[in-house]
Amino acid sequence: MVKIVECIPNISEGRRLEVVEEILDEVRQVAGVTLLDYSSNADHNRTVISMIGEPEKVLEAAWRLIVKAAEKIDLDQHQGEHPRMGATDVVPFVPVRGMTMDECVELAKRLGERVGRELSIPVYLYEKAATRPERRNLADVRRGQYEGLKESVKTPERTPDFGPSVLGKAGAIAVGARPPLVAFNVNLGTTNLEIGKAIAKGIRGSSGGFVNVKALGIDLSEQGMIQISMNMVDTQGTPLYRAMEFIKTEAAHFGVPVIGSEIVGLVPLDAMLDAATYYLKLHDFSSEQILEKRVFGF
Structure with missing residues (x-):
């Protein structure tokens, strides 16, 4: 049985649709990954993206999306009604077929480690991938949003799982594994x-x-x-x-x-x-x- 995983990145852009399309193109260019759906909301200034495919291919698509979003979205200029802490705000992996939750957790850890190491973006593991009980709930991870996290990221309790304890214009990312919602x-x-x-x-x-x-x-x-x-x-x-x-x-x-x-x-x-x-x-x-x-x- 071919393993299938879904990934639902949320990016902090819902008004500049041309930028959204540039970011989506990174997903479209990965062979074997299907862009199932995306929805942009101007008030929230946020786009929710859903893609599906084999684990390694979805992992690569998620990486490319994060790289492009970090290039195109400046959190210092971002305003919207929805809470956020990063250009790519959250990246959950969801098991669909032949995948266990533990395998999704492993994908989250691999992506988080690469983002922290190569992009120097702080990464927090959440939900089933959380390394601490207080980080299971996304709302707790995102507490204070981008503006508040600029200072609190330097404290021991907010030290990221991967990456530096410093926020740039791309903010921080929550990467995790969870059931469908x-x-x-x-x-x-x-x-x-x-x-x-x-x-x-x-x-x-x-x-x-x-x-x-x-x-x-x-x-x-x-x-x-x-x-x-x-x-x-x-x-x-x-x-x-x-x-x-x-x-x-x-x-x-x-x-x-x-x-x-x-x-x-x-x-x-x-x-x-x-x-x-x-x-x-x-x-x-x-x-x-x-x-x-x-x-x-x-």
């Missing part, structure tokens, strides 16, 4: 950021909400709304519809409507089927009833 955002019909922060605090696991949810309140008031930006790290443990229903209930408490939602990047079919089954109140529905699955066998 879904980036799910819900938009509220209000410009009151405090409402968004309160709802995000209520839903995220670190503050007593759903253990499988990471959430932030994002200020999109120029568009007339506030966004609850979530990473759903286990959609079987916490389905998308459960997060949506919680947010709807909390928003109603504050007297504001839910005006839309979005999924950034790719999503497992089962996660969408669970939502459809819930909202359509289907009984005894099976994925075998999906026409395309029966015809094409996916």
